[in-house]
Amino acid sequence: MPEGEARQVVLAGREVCLVNLGEEGFRAIGDLCSHADAHLHEGEVDAEDRTIECPRHGSLFDLDTGKPRSLPATLPVTTFEVATEGDDILIEVT
Numbered sequence: 001m002p003e004g005e006a007r008q009v010v011l012a013g014r015e016v017c018l019v020n021l022g023e024e025g026f027r028a029i030g031d032l033c034s035h036a037d038a039h040l041h042e043g044e045v046d047a048e049d050r051t052i053e054c055p056r057h058g059s060l061f062d063l064d065t066g067k068p069r070s071l072p073a074t075l076p077v078t079t080f081e082v083a084t085e086g087d088d089i090l091i092e093v094t
Helices: none
Strands: 006-011 014-020 026-030 051-053 060-062 079-085 088-092
Touching: 014 088
Parallel strands: none
Antiparallel strands: 006 014, 014 026, 026 079, 051 060, 079 088
């Protein structure tokens, strides 16, 4: 998965947005925007700023905390712990 790319994965019935931030590693957040239920994996990633933009209304979400950095979203999305072991990406879904 190239740096700056986001993909949807479904884990334990949950839609998760997995993002490759290159040297900063991977981040995983809930895939649905808290404002409009748009799929965040379809949005633009800013690897340097560690954000993803909602493709529907443009809210930016912090990939470390899940908190929105811009309106119209005001509620955070869920974040998940991510670890890598060799070529495997491990996401903790509770």
